[in-house]
Amino acid sequence: DQQVKQNSPSLSVQEGRISILNCDYTNSMFDYFLWYKKYPAEGPTFLISISSIKDKNEDGRFTVFLNKSAKHLSLHIVPSQPGDSAVYFCAARGMDSSYKLIFGSGTRLLVRP
Amino acid sequence: DTEVTQTPKHLVMGMTNKKSLKCEQHMGHRAMYWYKQKAKKPPELMFVYSYEKLSINESVPSRFSPECPNSSLLNLHLHALQPEDSALYLCASSPGQGRMNTEAFFGQGTRLTVV
Numbered sequence: 302d303q304q305v306k307q308n309s310p311s312l313s314v315q316e317g318r319i320s321i322l323n324c325d326y327t328n329s330m331f332d333y334f335l336w337y338k339k340y341p342a343e344g345p346t347f348l349i350s351i352s353s354i355k356d357k358n359e360d361g362r363f364t365v366f367l368n369k370s371a372k373h374l375s376l377h378i379v380p381s382q383p384g385d386s387a388v389y390f391c392a393a394r395g396m397d398s399s400y401k402l403i404f405g406s407g408t409r410l411l412v413r414p
Numbered sequence: 415d416t417e418v419t420q421t422p423k424h425l426v427m428g429m430t431n432k433k434s435l436k437c438e439q440h441m442g443h444r445a446m447y448w449y450k451q452k453a454k455k456p457p458e459l460m461f462v463y464s465y466e467k468l469s470i471n472e473s474v475p476s477r478f479s480p481e482c483p484n485s486s487l488l489n490l491h492l493h494a495l496q497p498e499d500s501a502l503y504l505c506a507s508s509p510g511q512g513r514m515n516t517e518a519f520f521g522q523g524t525r526l527t528v529v
Contacts, residue, residue, distance in 0.1 A: 343523075344506075344523050390456060400462045400470060401470065404458075
């Protein structure tokens with residue numbers, strides 16, 4: 302049973318436009334959410350996170366929104382750049398352990414020049 | 415230095431071989447992790463070491479044996495693997511405590527092929 306779901310395996314956007322990557326979760330005990338970016342042949346790189354007590358966190362071109370009632374979070378990238386093309390993983394942490402991250406299956410983002 | 419270094423980058427081994435994967439970090443992190451990632455799947459946690467002690471074993475088969483010789487090093491000893499164990503093995507580290515603990519730094523991974 303997947304506790305963290307990324308239902309869109311891929312997304313293609315034009316350079317300069319907004320990219321919106323979505324993530325849904327089922328476990329209401331998750332209290333911390335993260336986004337990781339992964340290029341081919343590299344390990345995942347931490348991008349941005351949000352605590353369950355917040356509904357928005359912004360870092361430069363990246364903003365993460367959390368809707369706890371809908372158990373949904375999204376990552377907005379504005380403006381999108383070709384270098385943003387990568388696989389993006391959503392991850393969640395349970396209240397019982399700060400060590401265990403549950404990852405979604407990833408969304409492959411392609412930003413077209 | 416914000417790097418987690420894994421060696422080797424690629425490894426091909428037979429089912430009767432014994433090999434080891436190595437991971438090193440010099441960020442002063444006290445938690446280190448092994449993840450396994452199959453193609454088109456998310457990373458799956460295998461082991462967590464916290465302050466050099468094994469704190470989480472996600473029911474991993476005994477043919478995978480982790481070792482944490484000191485706070486900077488993490489090994490994964492492999493023995494009698496099966497072809498289905500072929501995957502990308504990722505090492506990660508995090509501070510070990512506090513809110514920032516969850517924001518793990520990952521290495522590039524070791525691409526393992528079992529023949």
